[in-house]
Amino acid sequence: MLFHVRMDVSLPHDMDPNDRAELVRAEKERALELQKLGVWPHLWRVVGQYSDISIFDVPSNDELHAFLSSLPLWEYMRVQVTPLATHPSDLAAQP
C-alpha cells in the first residue's frame, strides 16, 4: 500500500544544540535504514520549510504507524497521511 506522508518538524527553540544535533543524526540514520528496507521509496524536502513529503510503501496502516512512530523526531512532528489508490487514467495502470 502506498501512502503520501507530510511531516512538519517543530523543535523547541530552547533545545540544547547538542541534543538537537543528536536527534537529527539519529533521525537521518533511521530514515536511511527505512529507505534501504524499501518501505520509504521517496523523500523530498519542502522548499523553505522544515518539512518533508514522502511516499511510504508498506503492507498496512498499522505498519505505517509503527515505522513513523519509530522515527526519533516523532514527538516533534505533525504528520499528515494520505492513503493512495490507483488512478484509472494512470498510463502505468493501462492494460
Ligand SMILES: O=C(O)C[C@H]1C=CC(=O)O1
Ligand atoms: O528532516 C525532516 O524532514 C524530518 C525527517 C525526515 C527524514 C529525516 O531524515 O528527517
